[in-house]
Amino acid sequence: MLRPLFQRWRQYREQRLLARHAIPDTLWQLTLLRYPFIGQRSADDLAELRRLCSLFLASKEFHGAGGFEVTDEIAVYVAAQACLPILKLGLQWYDGFVGIVMHEGQVVVPREEMDEDGVVHAYEDSFSGEAMPGGPLVLAWSEVSPEAHEERLEGFDPVYSVVIHEFAHVIDMRDGTLNAAPALSTRDAQADWQATLQAEWEWFYQQVDAGYATVIDPYGADALDEFFAVAVEAFFVAPRGLKQEQPQLYRILRDFFRQDPAGL
Numbered sequence: 001m002l003r004p005l006f007q008r009w010r011q012y013r014e015q016r017l018l019a020r021h022a023i024p025d026t027l028w029q030l031t032l033l034r035y036p037f038i039g040q041r042s043a044d045d046l047a048e049l050r051r052l053c054s055l056f057l058a059s060k061e062f063h064g065a066g067g068f069e070v071t072d073e074i075a076v077y078v079a080a081q082a083c084l085p086i087l088k089l090g091l092q093w094y095d096g097f098v099g100i101v102m103h104e105g106q107v108v109v110p111r112e113e114m115d116e117d118g119v120v121h122a123y124e125d126s127f128s129g130e131a132m133p134g135g136p137l138v139l140a141w142s143e144v145s146p147e148a149h150e151e152r153l154e155g156f157d158p159v160y161s162v163v164i165h166e167f168a169h170v171i172d173m174r175d176g177t178l179n180a181a182p183a184l185s186t187r188d189a190q191a192d193w194q195a196t197l198q199a200e201w202e203w204f205y206q207q208v209d210a211g212y213a214t215v216i217d218p219y220g221a222d223a224l225d226e227f228f229a230v231a232v233e234a235f236f237v238a239p240r241g242l243k244q245e246q247p248q249l250y251r252i253l254r255d256f257f258r259q260d261p262a263g264l
């Protein structure tokens with residue numbers, strides 16, 4: 001007798017959260033227009049995405065760094081990209097963190113490195129996003145904005161979404177380790193995943209080393225966990241290109257995310 005009551009309570013609570021964090025129509029339409037890889041999804045996908053976005057906005061906390069103001073528009077742009085990968089998996093994949101820190105531009109951090117002769121070199125490192133266990137997640141608005149996406153498209157640069165990239169790391173880290181292997185349901189699926197991802201990565205970095213253009217960002221040649229993150233970007237932003245170039249990689253991502261964006 002308790003269970004139905006609990007379920008009803010949960011439904012009631014979700015309805016209240018959805019009502020309180022409803023995304024206005026004009027802002028939602030603008031988001032779909034400005035990020036065409038989201039806008040091209042089916043009506044069913046978009047309805048579910050909009051629901052997840054409201055729940056995401058209800059459960060995460062945005063902070064602007066250095067006086068940067070996170071407007072409703074910015075929060076929805078981030079939420080829509082962040083929720084696309086977990087559309088069929090559920091928001092619990094993001095339970096491990098709450099805070100999202102937004103910087104206006106790239107984040108510059110001072111670093112020091114000692115060379116073979118023991119000389120310490122100081123330099124500045126900059127990044128457009130960072131995900132760490134337990135959070136917060138860090139994002140640079142200058143790289144996340146629709147204008148940044150449009151510029152990259154016009155320049156025929158590799159596909160990208162900094163938001164999807166960082167949330168791919170969150171998905172990877174959910175089982176406690178950043179190892180390009182998100183939690184999979186069976187041992188067979190895990191073995192297939194590891195063998196396929198490794199083979200696809202080797203093919204990919206050979207292409208990059210040889211100077212060939214790739215659908216996936218060449219940054220993925222650096223390490224397997226980065227390859228996973230940039231492959232996830234390509235899977236959602238340019239699925240047809242990825243399916244054509246690396247069909248086996250596309251297959252394991254399709255099975256894991258339970259989405260087939262190239263087949264839309």
Ligand SMILES: [Zn+2]
Pocket residue numbers: 165169226229
């Ligand atoms: Zn990364």
